[in-house]
Amino acid sequence: MTPADLPLLSARALTKHYGPRLGCADVTFDLYEGEVLAVVGESGSGKSTLLSLLATELDPTAGSVGYRMRDGVTRNLFTLSEAERRFLLRTDWGFVRQDARDGLRMGVSAGGNVGERLMAVGARHYGKIRDTASDWLGRVEIDPSRIDDMPKSFSGGMRQRLQIARNLVTHPRLVFMDEPTSGLDVSVQARLLDLIRGLVSELGLAVIIVTHDLAVARLLSHRIMVMRQGRVIETGLTDQVLDDPREAYTQLLVSSVLAA
């Protein structure tokens, strides 16, 4: 088998209890390179808990997550050392947060936000770091002349685009996205979605995106997982689940969307 036939990430019976309360239960799936998986459901469905578990920000109550490292060896994320996990998060992974203030360093310039990730993977030459940062600002449609400006002076949409540049500059293989477009104006959302769509297909990224917005899932994802009360209740090709939903809850979700 070639590496492309092996999953990049495999979650097995992933479960999280917060005391007596259930976060998520028995989540099992495989993600392959270049695949975009959308996790949809209402707030409280467990989708954010699942994302935190996958990104090793939370420890599971039970279950495992296998990840194929760059050397081809698949390791259980929860047996990695703290240093190994941090290295993954800084280099091989990206995490685009709903609130850019959680994903950016607000007291550091736009260029610094992008350059910092490069330095984490060993870049040392100031001129090259600045050139790469400037190039990435352009790719996310931020005028490179803003390179020394603070993210505080940026609009919501620009901050989100800066966050994307910061995450993609190290050429990660896997990017987690938590509601990356909510809280933005509709026109700003459309531009951001289109940008994400282009970059994901150009770079062949694997993405796990959590969203409550089915239109976002339809535009960006290949596959979809519908969660309710901590469990995955339906999964499949995105257009199949949205056009021919099987479960009562999924039918309710799909029928609740106002057609524009």
Place this chain on the structure above:
Amino acid sequence: MTQHSVILEGVSKSFTLHLRDGLRIGVVDNVSFAVSPGECVVLGGPSGAGKSSILKMIYGNYRCEAGRILVRDGAEFVDVATAEPRRVLALRASVMGYVSQFLRVIPRVSTLDIVAGAAQSDGVGECEAWSRAERLLTLLNVPERLWSLPPATFSGGEQQRVNIARGLAAERPVLLLDEPTASLDAANRAVVVRLIEEKKAAGAAVIGIFHDEDVRDRVADRIVDVTRFATEKAA
């Protein structure tokens, strides 16, 4: 059987509407037919008979409850009814093309990029992709001044022609056409007929729905009457 491109065996479909107290609506039952390379099979029958549902099941857009939907990919057959999502996506990327009645517009992508992008999914170079896109848009009478614009503001007929150009830009051994000529005038219908004939000559297996009798008579090698797969309606 081995030379067929698409084989349906005992395919059934119904919808269960949980928001209507679990009302079950039968669509089709025991659909069986096969299509060879270079052949065009037209699905016939009145509106609501399940023609579109059959096309959508072949494409993997609708689930199939029973039976097999075998699509040839090189030397092997893939059963769309049971294949993993990524296998179905791979079929869509290289084997099956689908032209729906409506264009799902993506903001900010120009008409030419939409069509050339579809051609590039064959792995052809940018030049070849652009020249294919330009030829199709010209044939389908999409004015050149519109090519650099996203089709969001185009008329229904113009959007439909962009949609056809996109759907036919890539070389696909299996083509699924859901009323591609629905909102076209006679001249453009004739263009679509010519393009379908080209695809057949190149060896594509075509399964289509055409309400226009004139188009149907010209492209169909065979008509499969879908009413013979009618389910027994819920009592």
